[in-house]
Structure formats: C-alpha cells, structure tokens
Amino acid sequence: MKEVPSGIDLFEEIARLKRDRNAVILAHYYQEPDIQDVADYIGDSLGLSQEAAKTPADVIVFAGVHFMAETAKILNPSKKVVLPDLEAGCSLADGCPADLFGALKARHPDHFVISYINCTAAVKALSDVICTSSNAEKIVRSVPASRPILFAPDRNLGAYLVKKTGREMLLWQGTCVVHETFSERRIVELKVEHPDAKLIAHPECEEAVLRHADFIGSTTGLLQFAIKNDATKLIVATEAGILHQMRKACPGKTFIPAPPTSSCSCNECPFMKRHTLEKLYLAMRDLAPEVTLPEELRLGALAPIERMLELS
Numbered sequence: 001m002k003e004v005p006s007g008i009d010l011f012e013e014i015a016r017l018k019r020d021r022n023a024v025i026l027a028h029y030y031q032e033p034d035i036q037d038v039a040d041y042i043g044d045s046l047g048l049s050q051e052a053a054k055t056p057a058d059v060i061v062f063a064g065v066h067f068m069a070e071t072a073k074i075l076n077p078s079k080k081v082v083l084p085d086l087e088a089g090c091s092l093a094d095g096c097p098a099d100l101f102g103a104l105k106a107r108h109p110d111h112f113v114i115s116y117i118n119c120t121a122a123v124k125a126l127s128d129v130i131c132t133s134s135n136a137e138k139i140v141r142s143v144p145a146s147r148p149i150l151f152a153p154d155r156n157l158g159a160y161l162v163k164k165t166g167r168e169m170l171l172w173q174g175t176c177v178v179h180e181t182f183s184e185r186r187i188v189e190l191k192v193e194h195p196d197a198k199l200i201a202h203p204e205c206e207e208a209v210l211r212h213a214d215f216i217g218s219t220t221g222l223l224q225f226a227i228k229n230d231a232t233k234l235i236v237a238t239e240a241g242i243l244h245q246m247r248k249a250c251p252g253k254t255f256i257p258a259p260p261t262s263s264c265s266c267n268e269c270p271f272m273k274r275h276t277l278e279k280l281y282l283a284m285r286d287l288a289p290e291v292t293l294p295e296e297l298r299l300g301a302l303a304p305i306e307r308m309l310e311l312s
Ligand code: 13P
Pocket: 043, 044, 045, 046, 118, 132, 133, 134, 176, 202, 204, 217, 218, 219, 220
C-alpha cells in the first residue's frame, strides 16, 4: 500500500498539487468534513455532473462514488478523472447488473427507460434518459403519457415518483444500504421528543419514513431547505456527511441525524467513506487510480446523460 510521507501538511500539499496539475476537486456532501473543506465544488449528483461538464481543469479529482466519477469521465473523455479509492461503489449500482437489466428491458420493449444516475455506464447505455433525485420528477413528467415507463434501480425513489406524478412505472427492486436503515419508529419517537423540529428526507428513504417528512429532496435540496426555512431544529434523514455543510451554513440551527434501526453508524455510506484525505493526496500526486471506460460504452452512456442535462 502506498504511504504518505511523514511530516507533510496534507492541506498545503493538496493545494500545491491542485495548482501544479490544473486539477479541480469535486466532492459529494457525504464525504468526510476535511475532504469537503479542500473541495472546489461540493454538490449533489446533478450539480456534480453539471460542474464536470463545464470544468476547464485538466484533471478531475472525484471525491464521490464510482458512478459519479464515471459520469464525469463520460462527459470528459480527454481529461484525466481520478478516484481516490476505486472500491468506492454504491449498493444501487451494484444491485443492478447490466445483463439482468437488459433482460428485463427486452421483456418490455415498448417501455421508456429512465435510470437513476446511481447505476453503471452499461446500465446507462441501456437507458433512454438518466435522472437524479433533483430532476427525477421533471424527467418522469417529460415522458409522453402514452409510453409505459421502466424505472431503475431505486425502488424507493421510483415509488415516491409514482405517488408524486401519478404515473405507473415498472420498478427495478434496488435499494440504498444507507437510506433503507432509517427506522420509522425511532424517527417518530424523535419527532415526539422534538415537536418543534422539521423532518427532511432524501427520496431514497422508504415510504414509511417519507410519509412523516415535511420536505423531501436531493442533498442540495435538503441543504437549501435547511438554509431558507424558518425552522431552527431539523431532523435529517440522509447520510450524515451533509450535516457538515448544514452546520457551516446555519450555525444557529440544530441538526439531528435521523437514527438507524440499531445503534450502528449505518447512516454513514461505507462507499463514500472509503475516501480519506491521505488517499485524495496520493491520487493527486500519482494521478491514479484513474477511471476509464471503452469508447463504445462511453458513447452509449453519453446520449441519455446529455438528454438529462438538456432537460435539467
Ligand atoms: P444526491 O444526488 O441527492 O446527492 O444523491 C446521491 C446519493 O447517492 C444519495 O444517496
């Protein structure tokens, strides 16, 4: 395993490498606080894709999970995209293998295929359009009423969209290992304990949790709600990493992370948290591990991503 030389100041070294390599650090809100603090841009999946699409940098250092870095590479074939830990996957992407998804699609040839961005490039290439949690409703509504829809891979986001839009959809039965652990019973107990608190939740949570929410949105949506809403106390049902930006933006407010079923730290994404400041430094120093993909696959996945960016 590669080691960081002793005695170096990681923050200074990362800043120097950023200049020397003309690199940009894109980070998701679920990253550890130190990584968020060195990032040039922090955002949700849509914001990160939009930022990746327009960056003038030569190197994109992606502090997020693999499908996010892969999307950045699909949009930037000539740039180097590095991911500090290549094993940073996602249970939704892992739970939807392209061969099985292709077989389901083949059984429903008349269906319009919408895939949540949390999937592999191979699944994207089988899709008509991609969506994220912040534009999913708009994307579903853009599909002509006459077309049946196949939605993958998150069944909770899918069920939320069916309820919101009234459109029936055939759903792939995938889930997020983090969001499915929130306990309805413990959230209701927290609401009773803090009657003045508002519950805000990510649509990857189960319906049993979402039905108690005062606001449902993407990570950026949740952060914006926390900033703009009058509530001074909020229960947050998403990965706990987002609390760092919420606390920075609203020092006078109280944020309570929603409790999982047991006393585990399952409200932390084990994939997002594979990255550390040390691995980020090494990735910038060595320009590795790099995210690459075959050109034919890239072009197949690019078309539905571009359709999403046009619609967003
Ligand atoms: P957002 O696009 O809302 O940031 O969601 C990404 C994700 O992986 C949530 O678990």
